[in-house]
Amino acid sequence: MNKPFILTAEGVTKSFDGFKAINDLNFYLDEGELRTIIGPNGAGKSTFLDLITGRTRPDEGQIEFKDTPVTKKSEYQIYRMGIGRKFQTPSVYSDHTVYENILLGLKGSRGVWSAIFGKVTPAQNERIFQVLETINLKDKAQVRAGALAHGQKQWLEIGMLIAQDPELMLVDEPAAGMTDEETARTGELLLSLAGKHTIIVSEHEMVFGRQLASKVTVLHQGSVLCEGSLDEIQNDERVIEVYLGRKKKHEAIHAEH
Amino acid sequence: MQNSFRKAELWGIGIGAILILGILPALNAFVPETSVFHLSDFTINLYGKYICYAVLAMSVDLLWGYTGLLSLGQCLFFALGGYAFGMHLMLLIGKLGQYHSDLPDFMVFLGYPALPLHWVPFRSFWFAVAAVVLVPGLVALVFGFLAFRSRIRGVYFSILTQALTYGACLMFFRNDFTFGGNNGLTDFKFILGYDIRSAATQRCLFIATGILLILTYVFCRWLTMTRFGKIQRAVRDSENRVLFSGYAAANFKLFVFVVSAIIASLAGALYVPQVGIINPSEMAPDKSLEAVVWVAVGGRGTLIGPIVGAIVVNALKSWATRAFPDLWLIILGAMFAIIVLFMPKGLVGLPKQxxxxxxxxxxxxxxxxxxxxxxxxxxxxxxxxxxxxxxxxxxxxx
Structure with a gap:
């Protein structure tokens, strides 16, 4: 008997003004898997994550998380099902302190009343510092998030994700704008989270290289071009065509016009 | 944002309380009129009006400065509170009106055969007080629910609130809407059995307004310290992140919208017995815009800013409309422009700047x-x- 998938997307199509950002996409993810989605700009990576998290809705097709459709639900309902997301550009509360950012991300009640009358318990406080330790921002706890360096903001947002403790983590281009050293440490962080969580990492290029050693899905023009290990991907004719031949093709299109 | 009251702040609140609740009324009541320290009945009444405006400004700031919701219709709630309490005062006039009828004057004048049904329970003081809280709360709840559920944000929200107050204003202008048409409600005689025009009653109303100001300050300050307050500011800075962190942002906005409507309404309810009249011009769109100007001038996103802004602008207005009656609007406009351009944190941010x-x-x-x-x-x-x-x-x- 097969293990059920944690996330399935079948026949998903989404177009913006006639442009098909996602075109008949089929995607299956096992529980506990670490998956990398790569694709050139405009391949539909972020749109796909938008569709999973309820930011936009598909025109056709079905996305199911643990056999429950997510396509009719709003962002916060999907969040409560256990899907967390880190955005491509770091999206933290810049006027709040680092500590408060994690506090607001922390798993727990999301209601108005508990927000007014609830107190931060010692256990929650401890958990916040634990997360801060993981993302290496413990000594910055009382610093305004807006004052952090770019890479630290990326980590802070990953920290909010860790604090949320979702079953499925969607991490959109976590290494964007990071130095090589920061990238390597982000890779380590993601690896340490794998196993405890199911993770999708989207990437523009293979910045983590072999570090993540995950299964790779290549997106191209809104659908899955191929899937497999890094070695299989790198030797795939179509992938080489998309990544290396893109420039040539681009010129050809321009020549036609 | 501080997570507890600072010592200096507590001192400030204490000094403010002594000044408003003790010293000013005492200067009015016990200092002989010949003394330079005497505060005339006119002045204390004027200050009471300013404090009502200060509370209104705080309610605007709770929305705009802390939640990023620029409401351009906050005076609707102020006026609704004023009307609810004004109805009660109207019924206390009894046979002492111009027409010596049990009906309020305007009803006699407009030929009402009897008191409309929805006026009857306003004979009770406590019903009127309940209405001051519930009516604006309910209006805000319904409007807010529809607006926030449809994800109306930013300038669209502002325009809708402006339209709402304008619509209400037009409705209250109609004679057949049973609230006195363009004359509104006026000529009050009594409040809780006391002569509403006596100096002592007005002094008590001033003190009540001062208490409202202090309670509103402490409440807002407390609210901003809770996790709710942090989420409130998070909605202001990055609503999307809030949604993707599992918070139903609409519920949080709705709560703040209702709370600030009730605060504005309470201020309106205390305003009416002090100025002696409520009419539909109080909910005209420009009134709400003025309240936003007070907040911008004083410094939005702080709680002391709206108080300073409301008092400074209105004191300036009282002076300028007498000294330069034709120039007042130009002065107000220039002040607004200069502060918005050069003092982004308003008057309270000036020392730091x-x-x-x-x-x-x-x-x-x-x-x-x-x-x-x-x-x-x-x-x-x-x-x-x-x-x-x-x-x-x-x-x-x-």
Whole structure:
């Protein structure tokens, strides 16, 4: 008997003004898997994550998380099902302190009343510092998030994700704008989270290289071009065509016009 | 944002309370009229009005400064509170009106056969008080629910609130809407059995308004310290992140919208017995815009800012409309423009702004004097050592 998938997307199509950002996409993810989605700009990576998290809705097709459709639900309902997301550009509360950012991300009640009358318990406080330790921002706890360096903001947002403790983590281009050293440490962080969580990492290029050693899905023009290990991907004719031949093709299109 | 009351703040609240609840009323009641320290009945009444405006301004800021919801219709709730309480005062006039009827004057004048049904329970003081809280709360709840559920944000929300108050204003102008048409409700005689025009009653109303101001301040301050307050500001700064962190942002916005409507309404309810009239012009769109100006002038996103803004602008208005009756609107406009352009944090942010400006200027002067370059910019060009970063900029200008 097969293990059920944690996330399935079948026949998903989404177009913006006639442009098909996602075109008949089929995607299956096992529980506990670490998956990398790569694709050139405009391949539909972020749109796909938008569709999973309820930011936009598909025109056709079905996305199911643990056999429950997510396509009719709003962002916060999907969040409560256990899907967390880190955005491509770091999206933290810049006027709040680092500590408060994690506090607001922390798993727990999301209601108005508990927000007014609830107190931060010692256990929650401890958990916040634990997360801060993981993302290496413990000594910055009382610093305004807006004052952090770019890479630290990326980590802070990953920290909010860790604090949320979702079953499925969607991490959109976590290494964007990071130095090589920061990238390597982000890779380590993601690896340490794998196993405890199911993770999708989207990437523009293979910045983590072999570090993540995950299964790779290549997106191209809104659908899955191929899937497999890094070695299989790198030797795939179509992938080489998309990544290396893109420039040539681009010129050809321009020549036609 | 502080997570507890600071010592200085508690002192401030204490001093403010003593001033408003003790000293000012005492100067009015016990100091002989011949003394320079005497506060006339007119003045204390005027101050009471300012404090009502200050509470209204705080309600605007709770929405705009803390939640990022620029409501341009907050005076609707202020006026609704005023009307609810005004109805009660109207029924207390009894047979002492112009027409010596049990009906309020305007009803006799407009030929009402009997008191409309929805007026009847307003004979009770406590019903009126309940209505002051519930009616604006309910209006805000329904409007807010529809607006926030449809994800109406930013300028669209502002325009809708403006339209709402304008619509209500037009409705209240109608004679057949049973609230006195354009004359509104006026000529009040009693409140809780006391003569509403006596100095002692007005003094008590002033003190009640002061208590409302202090309670509102403490409540808002407490609210902003809770996790709710943090989420509130998070909605302001990054609503999407809030949604993707599992919070139903609409519920949080709705809560703040209702709470601030009730605060504005309470201020309106205390305003009416002090000025003696409520009419539909109180909910005209420009009134709400004025309240936003007070907040901007005082400093939004702080709680003391709206209080300072409301009092300063209205005191200025009282003075300017007498001294330069034709220029008042130009003065107000100029003040708004200057503050928005040059003082983003408003009047309460001015000391900090000046200090940082002074510090920067001082540091610059010191850097230059250390290099012995005060006096001539041109000497920079001749200096053989590399100029400091600040100086490079001036060097490049030529």
């Amino acid at each position: 000046l200090i940082s400006l002074f510090k920067r200027g001082f540091a610059y002067m010191r850097k230059r004097s250390a290099r012995g370059e005060i006096g001539s910019e041109l000497s920079l060009k001749e200096s053989s050592t590399p100029p400091p970063p600040g100086a490079i900029r001036t060097g490049r200008v030529e």
